[in-house]
Amino acid sequence: MDLTLDTPLDMHLHLRQGEMLDLVAPFSAAQFAGGAVMPNLVQPVDSLERVRAYRAAIAAACGTAAFVPYMTLFFRDYDRRELAEAKDEIIGVKLYPAGITTQSEAGVRDFDRIGATVALLEELDIPLLVHGETGGFVMEREQEFLAVYRWLAETFPRLRLVMEHITTAAAIDFLERFDRVAATVTLHHLLITLDDVAGGLLRPDLFCKPIAKTPRDRDALRRAVLSGHPRLMFGSDSAPHPRHKKECLGCAAGVFSAPVALPALAELFVEAGCPEHLPAFVSANARRFYRIEPPAGTVCLEPVAWLVPERYGEVTPFLAGKTIGWRVKAAHSARF
Ligand code: DOR
Ligand code: ZN
Numbered sequence: 014m015d016l017t018l019d020t021p022l023d024m025h026l027h028l029r030q031g032e033m034l035d036l037v038a039p040f041s042a043a044q045f046a047g048g049a050v051m052p053n054l055v056q057p058v059d060s061l062e063r064v065r066a067y068r069a070a071i072a073a074a075c076g077t078a079a080f081v082p083y084m085t086l087f088f089r090d091y092d093r094r095e096l097a098e099a100k101d102e103i104i105g106v107k108l109y110p111a112g113i114t115t116q117s118e119a120g121v122r123d124f125d126r127i128g129a130t131v132a133l134l135e136e137l138d139i140p141l142l143v144h145g146e147t148g149g150f151v152m153e154r155e156q157e158f159l160a161v162y163r164w165l166a167e168t169f170p171r172l173r174l175v176m177e178h179i180t181t182a183a184a185i186d187f188l189e190r191f192d193r194v195a196a197t198v199t200l201h202h203l204l205i206t207l208d209d210v211a212g213g214l215l216r217p218d219l220f221c222k223p224i225a226k227t228p229r230d231r232d233a234l235r236r237a238v239l240s241g242h243p244r245l246m247f248g249s250d251s252a253p254h255p256r257h258k259k260e261c262l263g264c265a266a267g268v269f270s271a272p273v274a275l276p277a278l279a280e281l282f283v284e285a286g287c288p289e290h291l292p293a294f295v296s297a298n299a300r301r302f303y304r305i306e307p308p309a310g311t312v313c314l315e316p317v318a319w320l321v322p323e324r325y326g327e328v329t330p331f332l333a334g335k336t337i338g339w340r341v342k343a344a345h346s347a348r349f
Contacts, residue, residue, distance in 0.1 A: 015342065016279050016288060016314040020307045021295040023048035023274065025142075025177055025197045025248025027115075027267065028071055028082075030054055036326045037253050038074035040271040044341055046296075046307040047081030049142070049248065052107050053116040057087035061099045068102075081307050085142060088121060091130050096137050104303055105140035105175065106130075113146050113154075114222040114266055115252065120144075124161060131169055140173040140303065141165070145184075146223055152207070155223050156183045166191040173302070178202065178250045180223045182233035188244060195302045197248030198238055198294075200277055201268045201331055206231050217259040218329045221252065222266040239282065241290035246299040249274045255327040270331035273321055277332060279314045279339040313342040 023045045028034050041048055050071065052058035058067050064084045071082040086099055088108035096106075108127070109120035121127055134141050145162055146154035165174055176184060176196040188196055201221065206228050210219045219225065238245050251274065252267025259265055270277075275295070282291040300306065319340045321332045 014316070016283075016291070016339070018275070018292055018312050018314070019296055020046035020300070020310055021275060021312050022046060022247070022299045022307065023249045023251070023271075024083075024246045024299045024303075025049055025051065025199075025250050026271065027051045027053070027250070027252040028074070029253060030067075030070065033253060033255070033328075034070060034074045036328070037251070037269070037271055038071060038080070039076070039078065040325075041251070042075040042078035042080035044271075044275045044312055045080060046310050046312075047083055047305075049083045049085060049104055052085045052087040053109065053114075055116060057116070057119050058085070059087040059089050059119070061095070061102065064099065064102055079308060079310060083303070083305065087119065088127075088130070088141075089119070090126075091133065093133055093137075096133050096139060100137055100139055103139070104305070105142045105173075106134060107142045107144070107177075109144045110146060110148070113144055113148070115254075117144070128168070131165065131172065135169040135172040138171075138173065140175055142175045142177055144222075145176050145179075151224050152226065155179065155181050159183060159187050162187060162191075162194070166194055175302075178223060178248060180226045180234070181230045185233045185237045188237075188242075192244075195244040195246060195298070197246050197250075198234055199248060199250045199268070200270050200274055201225065201250075202231065203235055203238060203281060204231075204277070217264040218331070218333065219268060220259070220264050220266055221250070221268045235285070238294055239285045239287050239290060241287070241293055243293065243298055244302065245294060246302065247274075247278065247295045253328045256324075256329060257327070259329065268331050269325075269328050272325060272330045273332050273337060275312065275314060275341060276319070276337045276339040280337055283316075283339070314339050315342040
């Protein structure tokens with residue numbers, strides 16, 4: 014039987030710029046009604062002017078496909094006027110610890126100094142999206158960062174806080190204790206562990222930040238997502254890098270999952286026996302938390318196997334060379 018999804022959303026993705034944007038945006042637009050677009054460009058998206066220019070570039074790359082780019086601003090010290098002006102044109106402000114991942118050098122160096130801007134976000138009711146990792150041991154970074162999340166949740170009780178791409182059982186436990194907090198979960202962190210990345214021959218295509226964790230962590234993520242947790246939202250963290258940036262000394266972090274996102278999620282939920290929880294994970298939870306209403310439209314998935322190509326342009330997709338049992342059949346939207 015086919016699976017029909019209303020306005021699927023990808024609440025965390027990297028679309029890049031230029032030729033890469035043109036290559037990758039159509040994959041998201043073919044499957045999703047919209048997505049939260051990350052601001053870590055070479056020149057961070059840290060002004061309303063840059064938000065507008067980037068949104069226009071994304072719209073051009075999507076062509077006629079109906080895809081709403083929910084824009085984010087790169088966290089820095091902002092004043093009230095800047096945030097008030099940007100509020101209606103962004104879905105949130107994205108905070109990166111400085112240097113923690115791709116193009117995050119302009120991120121936060123001193124967490125003791127972010128309070129004034131965070132207080133404005135709380136007051137203006139603008140969500141704060143956070144890449145939650147410390148500079149500690151790579152497997153413990155997310156767990157260590159929970160202290161910062163706790164400080165944010167307790168100090169700013171009305172702040173809409175999103176823990177981005179959570180990967181640990183500890184993060185799931187945290188979410189249970191703070192019921193105003195939401196989180197995104199990627200496809201790859203539901204499917205792989207560190208063993209897939211580095212347990213055999215090293216797999217640059219699976220190297221990402223946060224790094225995939227233990228089987229116990231993956232199982233905790235799966236249990237929470239597959240049981241229909243109301244504050245977990247799908248965010249692919251699809252992050253394309255050309256092969257020469259992955260298969261080299263100094264591999265860039267990022268898994269390019271956009272082309273396989275919905276089919277692989279359908280397979281996961283159907284195999285786990287709970288396809289009824291997929292619509293909330295890929296749409297309803299995000300619509301409720303962010304209070305967004307994307308233009309009406311459905312995406313239909315059919316149980317027809319397809320072989321994921323080894324390459325799209327210069328980029329290796331997640332699950333390259335693997336067969337997925339589901340594929341996108343057709344998308345219908347108000348704009349077609
Ligand atoms: O693996 C990652 N890649 N994690 C991030 O947080 C950023 C992303 C990218 O932009 O390449
Ligand atoms: Zn990301």
